[in-house]
Amino acid sequence: MKLNARFALFISVLCLGFIYSLGTSFADDVPLPLRDFLQHPEVLGYGRAEILILNFFATVVIEYLVICAFLGWPEQAMIKLMFWVPLVNVITNPAAQIGALFFGKVMDSEALAWVMVCVVEFGVAAVEFGLLSRIFGYMYRQGVLHEPLTARRIILIVAVANMASFLLGFVGLLSLLIEMDPR
Secondary structure, three states: OOHHHHHHHHHHHHHHHHHHHOOOOOOOOOOOOHHHHHHOHHHHOOOHHHHHHHHHHHHHHHHHHHHHHHHOOOHHHHHHHHHHHHHHHHHHHHHHHHHHHHHHHHOOOHHHHHHHHHHHHHHHHHHHHHHHHHHHHHHHHOOOOOOOOOHHHHHHHHHHHHHHHHHHHHHHHHHHHHHHOOO
């Protein structure tokens, strides 16, 4: 099996595992807070734009830390990544957030909305893989990284960084919603 097919299979299994581990139902009798939150973001006391901006910065910080950890915290690379990680996220994060907003609002089924959000996340991960492959190659040629990164290692970095930012953001959102729940 080719590396790209393995990557697609890996991300698909992670997304499906994530969706079904949350106990979603195709009958929507066990709703997740996605649709309610997307239609009424003021439930957290913030406007939609503020939440999207906070999400962007949280994503950048989480992904930066994950990438630096995978690289072993090299000082020169950390400095360069302070530019590259936000740049990559300026390209990919709006697509992920707009996809979540769009599918969370238009899908009749909460579970189907989650499936589509995972499809968008898969696309974002694929774009980030391509961008980071080029960035890491450039950093290696410039002597910032002492060894080239393999495609397998970059896939692992992208998968862990995206899952960490998605899950930490999701868990954070759920905790805020649970705290704000008047019940």
